[in-house]
Amino acid sequence: MQVQGKYDAKAFLDAKTFPDAKAFANAKAFPDAKAFLMEQMTRAQGLRLKRLSEEAYQPAQYDRDLSFAEAARRIQILEAEIELANSF
Numbered sequence: 001m002q003v004q005g006k007y008d009a010k011a012f013l014d015a016k017t018f019p020d021a022k023a024f025a026n027a028k029a030f031p032d033a034k035a036f037l038m039e040q041m042t043r044a045q046g047l048r049l050k051r052l053s054e055e056a057y058q059p060a061q062y063d064r065d066l067s068f069a070e071a072a073r074r075i076q077i078l079e080a081e082i083e084l085a086n087s088f
Helices: 009-013 021-027 033-038 044-055 068-086
Strands: none
Touching: 044 068
């Protein structure tokens, strides 16, 4: 997927810049963010989500037909759970 125009794709996709997909969708810096977030998840997201879901022993979290925003949300949750588990 390619972001067209004057937008910086790295900043657009950076989960640390926009950790909350809903807040990201409302960001005025990216007026087409809502449409972008409703598109299917990227290949990179799919691979990362699959790896994280297996690492967290939650294979049901992975689904091939997720939207970009839902995949980002699940990735963020799984990363937090793995980080919490690793802290013990």
